[in-house]
Amino acid sequence: MLTSLHIENVAVIKTLNLDFSKGFTVLTGETGAGKSIILGSVRMLLGARTDRDSIRTGEEKATVEGLFSEIDDRSRALLNESGIAPDENGELLLLRTLTAEGRNTCKINGRAVPLSTLKAAGQILIGIHGQHDTQLLLSEDTHRVLLDRYGRCEEAFSAYREAYSESVRLKSRLEELLKEERFRIERTKKYKTAVKEIAAANLKPDEEELLEQRKKILRDGEKLRKQAKIVYRALYKNEKGGSAYDLLEIAQTALEQLSEVLPESEEYISRLTGFRLEMEEIAKSAGEVASIADGNPAEELNRLEDRLDLVKALKKKYGSTIEEILAYEAEAKNQLIELSGREEELRLLKERLEKAVLLSREKGEVLSNCRKKAAQQLEKAVNDQLRYLDLEKVVFLVQSEKEYTENGVPKLTPNGMDDISFLISSNPGEPPKPIADIASGGELSRIMLALKVAFADKESTPSLIFDEIDTGISGKTSQKIGMKLREISAYTQVFCVTHSAQVAACGHHHFKISKYEVDGRNRTAVEELGEADRIEELARIMGGIHTSDTVRAGARELLAEGQKC
Structure with missing residues (x-):
């Protein structure tokens, strides 16, 4: 619970020290006395965004410090879970300072922490309900969050969101690949055609x-044939004999006979053998040229022309030389391997997406079941409170709707498979409608209080602050609100800023907020009231400027009745 609060240099507050106890504490005061400043200071302590204009004029910084105990x-x-631990006495001291330059200093038990950590601690330690929260009740976007909190479905929601996010990521990647698929098919066709054409050509x-x-x-025909035959016959073979090859063979045989008298004969024989081999090679090359010219030169020439035309056509498509064409063929084969890999990636991605969607639906069903159970419990809890708060004819409902695909399965959304909205039926027989359509200001306050009470029972927030929860309500209903707040203060510390005497009379503790002037400047003061002063304050709220004995008597009776709750 919040044990003490220190405020320094916030708006018209110079220095303020407040000590609090368990139970139900009410804060009253005239309009403009500083109630909203105190509440704003608490919000500042809890990490809310705070403007530099909130610093008291002429001061360099504003500071708010709060001590929490019995956590x-x-x-x-x-x-x-947020890395925050009470000290050896089980206490937490939160401090936040805002300078005129806009710099924040945040500490927990003397240790500097980021503003986000201070905010995390504040959200755990204190729940604040004000007029802004009532307006949030009109937004259906808030309803799902409230239902998940009430049913403790956050873990199921996180599991669903993780699965859903993965399915969205995979779907996005699949769409990218499908956009590329047409290009991939075109490239595959292109490379397959190239490989087929080049391979069929069998180029060297x-x-x-x-x-x-x-x-x-x-x-050149006959001329080349004649010359080639001359070379062949002269070097290698002819009908009459006497070719250079034959003569060298004769010389070689003779040198073998001279081996005994000519020491160099072995070397000469080896050289002649080499000559003969060279002559044979030259002669055969010439013979090939001669054979080309034999047969049907025109037919062979046409065949060569066709072959060269094929090479020329391939060069236009795939490279300026045969070497480049063959290199293109190799690259095309590599590209086909890579493109076939994309096809495999596409197949695997489709499988992964199917599994991710299936998992999302499984997690979504778990989340839907959690919400369904929570909705039933929340409806009962809120309707019980509404009846107590004199809204016997109002029925609170949690509507859960699903939108279905063409295949008849629920659509997946970032927030699950359910559209959650809070509805009320204000009179028997009337269909339920959105709260924003039919609830008055007083009804909104009571519905929000009913929700807060339901959440207080469920969450056990150490401290709750209600800012003018009684707006638009008076009489017996106001008293019931005070009684309800006193009731829940049995297990949760409750604060209420109120203009209602009926609510104020139910408090265990009563603080009066007033404004006074020092040296031409306003200051805010807060004092805890004893019984006599409480009666005077209640009489002021009830009677206005002029307080009569009759009003005081009514205030005394109201206080006595409120303390019996």
Whole structure:
């Protein structure tokens, strides 16, 4: 619970020290006395955004400090999750300072912490309900969050959101691949055609040069054939004998006979053997040229022309040389392997997406079941409170709707498979409608109080602050609100800023907030009231400026009745 509060240099507050106890504490005062400033200071302590204009004029900084003690086990566990631990006395001292330059200093038990950590601690230790929270009740976006909190479905929601986010990521990647699929198909077709054409051509690296040579031979025809035959016959074979090859063979045989008298004969024989081999090679090359010109030169020339045209066509498509064409073929094969890998990636991605969607639906069903159970419990809890708060005819309902796909399965959304909205039926027989459509200001306050009471029972927040929860309510209902706040203060420290005498009379403790002037400047003062002063304050609230004995008597009776709750 909040044990003490120190406020310094916030708006019209110079210095203020307040000590609090368990139970139900009310704060009253005239309009403009500083009630909202105190509440704003508490919000500042809890990490809320605070403007530099809130610093008291002429001062360099504003400071708010709060001491919390008797922290329950659940709150301790939540604090530990944020890396926050009470001291050896089980206490937490929160401090926040805001300078005129806009710099924040935040500390917990004397240790500097980020503003986010201070805010995390504040959300665990104190729950604040004001007019802004009532307006949030009109927004359906808030309803799902409230239901998940009430049913403690946050873990199920986190599991669903994780699965859903993965399915969205995979779907996005799949859409990217599908956009690329047309391009991939076109490229695959292109490379397959290239590989087929080049492979069918069966090109050799030096083929074009050889083809040009053969073409030249065929064109020159008889002349080249005659010369090639001369070379062949002179060097190697002819009908009459006496070729250079034959003569060298004769010379070689003779040298073998001279081996005994000619020491160099062995070397000469080896050299002649080399000559013969060279002559044989030259002669055979010439013979090939001669054979090209034999047969049907025109037919062979046409065949060569066709082959060269094929090479020329492939060069236009795939490279300026046969070597480049063959390199293109190799690259095309590599590209096909890579593109086939994309096809496999697409297949695997589809499988992963199907599994992710299936998992999302499974987690979504778990979340939906949690919400369904929570909705039933919340409806009962709120309707019980509404009946107590004189809204017997009002029925509170939690509506859960699903939107279905063409295949008849619930659509997946970032927040689950359910659209959650709070509805009320204000009179018997009337269909339930959104709260924003039919609830008055007083009804909104009571519905919000009913929700807060339901949550207080469920969450056991150490301290609750209600800011003018009685707006738009008076008489017996106001008294019931005070009684309800006093009731829940049995297990949760409760504060209420109120303009209602009926609510104020139910408090265990009563603080009066007033404004006074010092040296031409306003200051705010807060004092805890004893019984006599409480009666005077209640009489002021009831009677206005002029307080009569009759009003005082009514205030005394109201206080006595409020303390019996």
